[in-house]
Amino acid sequence: MTREREVVVLGAGMHPWGKWGRNFVEYGITAAQAALADAGLDWRDIQYVAGADTIRNGYPGFVAGATFAQALGWTGARVSSSYAACASGSQAIANARANILAGLVDVALVVGADAAPKGFFAPVGGDRPDDPDWVRFHVLGATNPTYFGLYARRRIDLYGATVEDFAKVKVKNAKNGLHNPNARYKKAFTLEDVAASPVVADPLRLMDICATSDGAAAVVLCSKEFAAKRTTNPVRISAVSTVTPTFPSAVIEMPDIATDSSAAVQPNDLSFRASLAHAAYEEAGLGPEDLSLAEVYDLSTALELDWIEDLAICGRGEAEKLLRDGATEVTGRIPVNASGGLGSFGEAVPAQAIAQVCELTWQLRGQAGARQVANAKVGITANQGLFGHGSSIIVTR
Known part of the structure; x- marks a missing residue:
């Protein structure tokens, strides 16, 4: 892969994992703010918000990108929401990265958060024999x-x-x-x-088996040109x-x-x-x-x-x-x-x-x-x- 097709991770942030009993949006915003602080950016600098969906948290979870954008404050940024179960976060990263590589935006925020139920995960949404x-x-x-x-x-x-x-x-x-x-x-x-x-x-x-947890993670991604003004040791x-x-x-x-x-x-x-x-x-x-x-x-x-x-x-x-x-x-x-x-x-x-x-x-x-x-x-x-x-x-x- 040529360096022209790479994007930079300018910021990274998380909300600690656990069983906190709060709304997933709160976790996501905490992680997003930590990633923004790490990147040295203000929320208003973000041009694209990619949300990783959680289907266990009602309609806001199905449109996570817009949910997080609203909670941070509407700024006119582009938005997307992705669901791929445990790969949802990587799909959201792929969406943000594609927009940066296409030259549509210079900087994007990717957020995933969940408030998980206790015990084994079960299918949601009623009977779905085609699933x-x-x-x-x-x-x-x-x-x-x-x-x-x-x-x-x-x-x-x-x-x-x-x-x-x-x-x-x-x-x-x-x-x-x-x-x-x-x-x-x-x-x-x-x-x-x-x-x-x-x-x-x-x-x-x-x-031997992992538990279910609440938690969140976020990254700020940007183009090489955007990063060049803000870091001399980029992670790509x-x-x-x-x-x-x-x-x-x-x-x-x-x-x-x-x-x-x-x-x-x-x-x-x-x-x-x-x-x-x-x-x-x-x-x-x-x-x-x-x-x-x-x-x-x-x-x-x-x-x-x-x-x-x-x-x-x-x-x-x-x-x-x-x-x-x-x-x-x-x-x-x-x-x-x-x-x-x-x-x-x-x-x-x-x-x-x-x-x-x-x-x-x-x-x-x-x-x-x-x-x-x-x-x-x-x-x-x-x-x-x-x-x-x-x-x-x-x-x-």
Whole structure:
């Protein structure tokens, strides 16, 4: 990718994750104001507002871009709202970035926030038998932890992973989250702590699965020219991948019940998640060997190991060795989830892809404190939403 097609992350901000019992708009505005302050800008400087939608917070959540723009104060800025489940934040980033690259605006604000219910996420909006997410809940009885457990069992059967490996991921990420002021859980865990927690979806225990949370994240994006007047050490977004799967899938995935096989293409040798990373590397002109760190979508501890391989950081079945050797620690060769990951934050659905970019921004600036990765220059994110949505974003210095 040429530098002409890069945009700069001028500001990053978050509202801490937790269970605060307040409206999602309040969280989003807090994050937005923090990102604006970090960028050294006034709200009136923003020309475009990209909101990541939350479908659990009524109509304002469905039009999040306009909701946040109204709460900050109408200024005539362009606006968009995006929904892609857990990839909503990356879709919002992609929208803002596209407008900047098209020359329509110079500076944009991207915001995602959620006020999540307690317990497992359930489909909203009544009976929707044409929705594969609704179908897997009601026909298959497969809540999210159920398929997390299936993926974990697959790693055990194919690669010899152990429940202790999964627990080691929790211990590592909790240690990182302990040093993150925005994390919900700031507590160290031992392997024994994880083993003592109740089984939720065999082989996964409670401490292996992320919670649901309130929280928010925001970034200010701008053109190179706009940034040149305000920073001498820019952090850049060098790629945003939002590719869809091929059909049929080359590897075992959850069934895509609504896929139209008449539009099928020949599968490649990459899974959906690996395809996301491949497209990001191709766009940025980089490879896994260039990475300083990765922020991945650890809905469960076992899924972090899958993502490490999907990002081509190692070969299939080799993620456990990286973990056991300490390579994915903050001080290791390729730190993974230096932020503490979703295990330390929980899911605030539309905010989490944006929060990953916030973390990479702080890491590449050298502002991550006790969880700082030494000499961080290139970071990658990985996130998967529903129904063919996903994302991988590469941030560079």
